[in-house]
Each structure stands twice: as C-alpha cells, then as structure tokens.
Amino acid sequence: MIIVLSLLAACSTAEPVLYPNAHLQSVGKETAKHDIEACREFAEEAGAEEGTGRAGRVATGTAVGAGAGAASGAVGGAITGSAGIGSAIGAASGAVWGLISSLFSWGSSGPSQTHVNIVTRCLHERGYEVAGWQ
Known part of the structure; x- marks a missing residue:
C-alpha cells in the first residue's frame, strides 16, 4: 500500500x-481548467515535457545508487573472497536506496522549469x- 501511494505521489503533477x-x-x-489544459498541451507541443522534473531525478537516483552499491559491494566482496556476489548484492541494495531516496527527496517534484515558464506565459x-505552482 505504501509503495502504491508513493508511486502515485511521484506521478502527480504541479498545478x-x-x-x-x-x-x-x-x-x-x-x-480556467480548460485553458490550463490547453496551455499544458501547447507547452508539450513546443517540446517542454511536463514530467521531466521528478521522473528524471528518480531514474538518475536509482542508477547512481545501483552503481555505487555495485562498486562498494565488489570491494567488500573482494575482501571476503566473493566479489561477484558482493557486487550483485550491493547493486540491488544501492538501486533500492537510490529509488527510495529519490522518491522521498525534499527537492522540487514539479514539472520542468521550461514547461512551467511556457504554461505561465x-x-x-x-x-x-x-x-505560483503547487
């Protein structure tokens, strides 16, 4: 249930x-609601994707977490004699950490600044x- 709510929160857009x-x-x-939707579509047609703000951070956080986890797992595994297993475990745990930390980050979760600027204008x-936007 928590995962579903988290994903829904991540997909919600700023208005x-x-x-x-x-x-x-x-x-x-x-x-006004129809005009907002028309302006959102106008921004999309202009090339300003709405969802690049949060989605990009989540994907990047997950990939960085996986890479860092794999590297640290490989080092730890090499010390104990099983670098492959340590690397796999580190990558999996790092990816999960990167995903969760990106989903629950305190940073802005709104659309890209370009999208906001075009819709506002x-x-x-x-x-x-x-x-403002919220």
Missing part, C-alpha cells in the same frame, strides 16, 4: 495557482495571473 483577478472571475473555474496571454 498553476491562478490569482483571482477580474478575468478569472468573469470566465469561471471550469473555463500562455495563461498570462489569455488574461490570467499565475500566483
């Missing part, structure tokens, strides 16, 4: 928070004011 200006009040929240051109 722009719109300042309640006159334009937002005049068009309503439903229209698109919304601004449509009359909205983006107060």
Whole structure:
C-alpha cells in the first residue's frame, strides 16, 4: 500500500495557482481548467515535457545508487573472497536506496522549469495571473 501511494505521489503533477483577478472571475473555474489544459498541451507541443522534473531525478537516483552499491559491494566482496556476489548484492541494495531516496527527496517534484515558464506565459496571454505552482 505504501509503495502504491508513493508511486502515485511521484506521478502527480504541479498545478498553476491562478490569482483571482477580474478575468478569472468573469470566465469561471471550469473555463480556467480548460485553458490550463490547453496551455499544458501547447507547452508539450513546443517540446517542454511536463514530467521531466521528478521522473528524471528518480531514474538518475536509482542508477547512481545501483552503481555505487555495485562498486562498494565488489570491494567488500573482494575482501571476503566473493566479489561477484558482493557486487550483485550491493547493486540491488544501492538501486533500492537510490529509488527510495529519490522518491522521498525534499527537492522540487514539479514539472520542468521550461514547461512551467511556457504554461505561465500562455495563461498570462489569455488574461490570467499565475500566483505560483503547487
């Protein structure tokens, strides 16, 4: 259950928070949701992938953890006489550590900065004011 919730949290995306200006009040929240989606699609078409922020960090953290674990496991295994087994155990434990630490990192988990910039500008051109992302 914890793993499923963690994966869902990792896949969730940040949303722009719109300042309640006159334009937002005049068009309503439903229209604003459609405009946000249209701006997200516009950013994707422009080449700014939404999910590269968190997904890239998780993949990198897992790979780095596996590499570091394999190296340290091989050294430990060589000392005890079984470098291959030590390397395999180290790689597996390092990958798990890298995955978990990346999923629960305190860093930003939002979309790429380029995606945020394009969506924010698109919304601004449509009359909205983006107060931030969360």
